[in-house]
Amino acid sequence: MTAQAPQGHHGAADSRQDSDWRLFKGNGRARQVSFPEAPPWRRFGDKEARSRRTRPYLIGPQEADVVNAALLLRRPLLVTGHPGTGKSSLAHALAHELSLGHVLHWPVNSRTTLQDALYRYDAIGRLRETNRRRNARDDENAPQEDPGIGSYVRLGPLGTALVPSASPRVLLVDELDKGDVDLPNDLLNVFEEGEFEIPELARLTEEQSAVSVMTADSDVWTDVVRGRIRCTEFPVVIITSNGERDFPPAFLRRCVRLDLPEPDEERLRAIISAHLDPDGEEGGTDGFDDLMRAFLARRARGELATDQLLNAVFLRRGGVELDAEGLLDAVLHRLGRTL
Structure with a gap:
């Protein structure tokens, strides 16, 4: 039997406090947090990082x-x-x-x-x-040279x-x-x-x-x-x-x-590997078949962008449970018109 977190004044927010990936708890309690490393395509700190963002293009x-x-x-x-x-x-x-x-x-x-x-x-x-x-022509300290x-x-x-x-x-x-x-x-x-x-x-x-x-x-x-x-x-x-x-x-x-056509499943897997595994060290796209299926099914019904799939895979790798109610919908939401 799994022990339940105590339900006090803050209710459901406290029940999730042991989840490492959640920086924001929604309980109003101030604390110091350490942000994990950003996705490769969202790093802005230096020229080298910006250069790396442009490389994976298939x-x-x-x-x-x-x-x-x-x-x-x-x-x-x-x-x-x-x-x-x-x-x-x-x-x-x-x-x-x-x-x-x-x-x-x-x-x-x-x-x-x-x-x-x-x-x-x-x-x-x-x-x-x-x-x-x-107005300052009589001021000896005023710059005299016209730019x-x-x-x-x-x-x-x-x-x-x-x-x-x-x-x-x-x-x-x-x-x-x-x-x-x-x-x-x-x-x-x-x-x-x-x-x-x-x-x-x-x-x-x-x-x-x-x-x-x-x-x-x-x-x-x-x-x-x-x-x-x-x-x-x-x-x-x-x-x-x-x-x-x-x-x-x-x-x-x-x-x-x-x-530019929408990438098929093979191209999508190659894009994920190029962005998240540029050195081939983390197993490519293994273990994300369910996200791929969800993305392709939703894209068939309406517009989705490839970077939305990248976002989903990055979150899953960071330990985020995308099966949580509403979370996958928030990441893989349709763009533009609704069919």
């Missing part, structure tokens, strides 16, 4: 051929697929595998404009600085991707279908010509033709001549879409299209 040979076609053609890759199929992760996998530096990220929403991605000019900040210097217009111009992710360089940069245009209906057409000229102009710099005198401006990279500046930036190598552009609306034919003509 893609089929047909899909990989489409990616390579876009690379060879120097065309944007338009990636579609259900949530969790790895659309955004593809950009990080490319940057890692091809040693192209960190990904330039442009998240799109309904208020996004093309200029946001190209550059921003802080005209108000420059005016305030001019007035401050004018110049370049200090008030910062390139956005797309603008930075077009800066001339020996190797292309990777640009992730995330969820373009959430943007304004005209945004894809606004991108056409930039994608076709590989260049853009900053009018505030183009109007400067010949003596000021070369201006150093900030980029989207931390503490990195670049020289802009006569207000124009033109790439030497077209960036690796990954555009993701959840299919919320169609794009105009003129835009689609300039892209290579890739639809």
Whole structure:
């Protein structure tokens, strides 16, 4: 016979107090806890950890051929697929595998404009600085050197991707279908010509033709001549879409299209091993067949993302009883529409 925990004022919360994995007891009693190690894909402490998060990426040979076609053609890759199929992760996998530096990220929403991605000019900040210097011109301790217009111009992710360089940069245009209906057409000229102009710099005198401006990279500046930036190598552009609306034919003509399928059971097992057992030390996916069956059954009825299965396996490995009422439903909940 199993001894029952005493039922006092705190009831069921106290009955679970011997479960190691529960950091939060729900009994209102303050205590010191030690957090266990986070899942590999949720570690943010250092660059090495962030780099490790990008490595496990599995893609089929047909899909990989489409990616390579876009690379060879120097065309944007338009990636579609259900949530969790790895659309955004593809950009990080490319940057890692091809040693192209960190990904330039442009998240799109309904208020996004093309200029946001190209550059921003802080005209108000420059005016305030001019007035401050004018008011302090008699102060001997006030700085006398004008920082110049370049200090008030910062390139956005797309603008930075077009800066001339020996190797292309990777640009992730995330969820373009959430943007304004005209945004894809606004991108056409930039994608076709590989260049853009900053009018505030183009109007400067010949003596000021070369201006150093900030980029989207931390503490990195670049020289802009006569207000124009033109790439030497077209960036690796990954555009993701959840299919919320169609794009105009003129835009689609300039892209290579890739639809990522939902991974089958074999691919799911390989993904789990790549994320949780990169060195093959913990038995792969053994012992998680019930979670796999539950995931595949629920995915058949509605949208589920692969990372939800990863979450479930990680919790099970940590000793969490996912059979508890409501817990498996909370982890493997359907996304979007309900069927």
